[in-house]
Amino acid sequence: MPILTTCIGSYPKPPYVPRLGWMHEDVEAGEVEAGALSPAEQRAAFDRATREVVAEQAAIGIDIPTDGEIRRGNYIHYHCRHLQGFAPETLTRRTMRNGAWTAEVPTFTGKVSAGKPFLVRDWEVAQAATEKPVKITVPGPLTIADSTANTCAADRRAWCADLAQALNVEIRRLADAGCRHIQVDEPLFARLPEQALDFGIENIERCFHGVPASVTRTMHMCCGYPDKLDETDYVKADPGAYLRLARAVEASSLDAVSIEDAHRHNDLSLLDAFARTTVILGVVEIASSRVETVDEIAARLRAALDHIDADRLIAAPDCGLIMLGADLARTKLGRLVEAARAV
Numbered sequence: 307m308p309i310l311t312t313c314i315g316s317y318p319k320p321p322y323v324p325r326l327g328w329m330h331e332d333v334e335a336g337e338v339e340a341g342a343l344s345p346a347e348q349r350a351a352f353d354r355a356t357r358e359v360v361a362e363q364a365a366i367g368i369d370i371p372t373d374g375e376i377r378r379g380n381y382i383h384y385h386c387r388h389l390q391g392f393a394p395e396t397l398t399r400r401t402m403r404n405g406a407w408t409a410e411v412p413t414f415t416g417k418v419s420a421g422k423p424f425l426v427r428d429w430e431v432a433q434a435a436t437e438k439p440v441k442i443t444v445p446g447p448l449t450i451a452d453s454t455a456n457t458c459a460a461d462r463r464a465w466c467a468d469l470a471q472a473l474n475v476e477i478r479r480l481a482d483a484g485c486r487h488i489q490v491d492e493p494l495f496a497r498l499p500e501q502a503l504d505f506g507i508e509n510i511e512r513c514f515h516g517v518p519a520s521v522t523r524t525m526h527m528c529c530g531y532p533d534k535l536d537e538t539d540y541v542k543a544d545p546g547a548y549l550r551l552a553r554a555v556e557a558s559s560l561d562a563v564s565i566e567d568a569h570r571h572n573d574l575s576l577l578d579a580f581a582r583t584t585v586i587l588g589v590v591e592i593a594s595s596r597v598e599t600v601d602e603i604a605a606r607l608r609a610a611l612d613h614i615d616a617d618r619l620i621a622a623p624d625c626g627l628i629m630l631g632a633d634l635a636r637t638k639l640g641r642l643v644e645a646a647r648a649v
Contacts, residue, residue, distance in 0.1 A: 309607060309621050309646040310369045312586060314526055314564060315381060315443045315491065316626030317359045317374030318635050324348050326379035352377045353431050360435040366636065367643035370487055372441045373432035375626065381491070382445040382453045383412055388424045389472055391416035391458075398455030413455040418468045420475035426483045433485075441487035442480055444473055446525070447509045448494045448501060463505045470512035481517045488517070489524040489564070493625075496529045496543035499550045507554045514559060524586065525555070526564035528625045531593045535629050548572060552579035562586055566624035567606065569593065577613035585614055588624030589645070590638045595630075597637055603645035611649070621646040 324343055343351065355376045363371035378384035386392045397410040425442055432440045445453075447469035451462060459465035477488055490513050495502035514523045529543035548565055555563050556579055564586035565572070577585055587610055589603045603621070610619055621642055627635040 307616075309616060309619055309649050311367065311621045311643055311646050312370035312441065312487075313363055313368055313372045313374075313627065313639070314528075314586075314588075314622055314625050315372055315375050315489070316378070316628035317363070317372065317376070318628055318630060318632040319374075319376055320355045320358060320632075322351055323355050323376060324351055356428070356431050357435040360432045360440060362636070363639070364436040364438050366639045367647075368438075368639060370439055370441050370620075371432075371436060372443060373428055375443065375628075377428060381443070381626070382450055385425075385445050385473075385476075386412065386414075386450060386454060388421045388476075389418050389469075390421050391418040392454075396457075398457070400455050402452050411454050413457055414459070414465075415457050417458065418465070418472050420472045423476070423479050425476050426479050426485075429480060429483065429485045439486050441489055441524070442485055443489045443491055443526070444477060444513070446490045446492035446494070446506075446513065447473065448498065448506045449492050452494045452498070462501075466505060466509050467512065470509035473513045474515055477513055478516055481521045486520060487522045487524065488514075489526055490514075491526045493526070493528045493530060493543075495525075495527040495551055496547040499544070499547045502551055503554055507558050511559060522561045523559060524562040524564060525560050526586070526625075527551070528564075528566045528588075529570070531625060531629075535593060536595055537593070542570070545570060545572075549576055549579070552576060556580050556583050562620070564588070564622065568598070568624045571606075574610055574613050577610060580614060580618070582618075584618040584620060585610075586620040586622045589621055590623040590642050592623050592625045592627055593629055595634060597634070598641055600641050600645045600648065603641060604648050607645060607649045616649075 359374035360371050391414050393415040394412040396413040398413045399410050401408040429442045447466040451466050532540040562584035566588035568588050568591045589606050
């Protein structure tokens with residue numbers, strides 16, 4: 307059997323998707339202002355785009371596609387808008403990501419708790435487009451805490467625990483509906499490994515509490531990306547963070563961990579730390595317009611197989627694909643699939 311392939315989260319948005327404030331500056335904004343469409347028209351456009359990008363991933367050969375996060379202008383705040391206690395229009399200036407980012411961010415002004423179900427429908431629309439299992443992504447507690455402000459919770463540990471409890475409600479709804487691949491995104495683990503070890507892994511366990519064994523519990527942790535394609539002058543996480551976190555991840559109940567390797571190669575002896583955990587290895591850059599060759603990707607996968615069994619290695623892009631645009635994303639995924647099949 308060839309090595310399996312997956313995507314991580316975001317996918318380039320078709321131009322007819324209603325224009326929102328996307329996270330990255332150079333992402334195509336869409337042809338239609340969201341305010342010019344009725345709620346029903348917006349939903350129809352998002353549904354159509356979701357079906358198209360899922361079907362496209364499947365046609366390229368991706369084994370575990372995602373919904374492309376098509377509805378999310380910001381992958382963190384999209385989920386927050388469905389939580390109680392969140393005030394998206396109340397902005398607070400914060401410096402985040404270990405000083406790499408300063409911005410006016412939405413604020414939690416009340417105790418956080420789960421709201422009405424929303425991800426189940428997102429998954430059902432996506433899953434209807436393919437027979438392959440569609441993965442749904444959820445921002446993790448530490449990443450939410452470092453991407454928003456809070457006027458009512460002084461203790462970050464307690465705030466993250468409350469976030470994890472609220473996320474668990476929606477994750478269990480997904481599992482009950484039949485979603486079999488659920489991924490919690492915690493890029494802040496690599497930037498704040500002390501907090502990740504102190505209470506972050508504990509909260510990942512809270513996120514997946516009560517989720518049946520039939521669900522693949524995945525965590526994604528990348529090292530940070532720029533706002534623009536091919537920009538290289540930006541602050542990234544410590545390259546040693548993965549090694550610091552590996553033992554705790556291996557000891558957790560996670561089934562799979564997603565790490566980046568394409569833009570900055572790891573010492574692949576890191577993979578020796580994962581004796582039972584599946585590793586989703588990023589072998590395609592998502593912030594570079596350079597297209598990797600099939601041989602280049604395949605060589606990296608073969609090198610990884612010196613440290614991990616093939617049935618516990620999954621090939622993927624480093625992170626979400628939204629910055630690449632449709633043509634580049636398709637080309638890179640095509641190379642990824644061809645390399646995985648060759649290996």
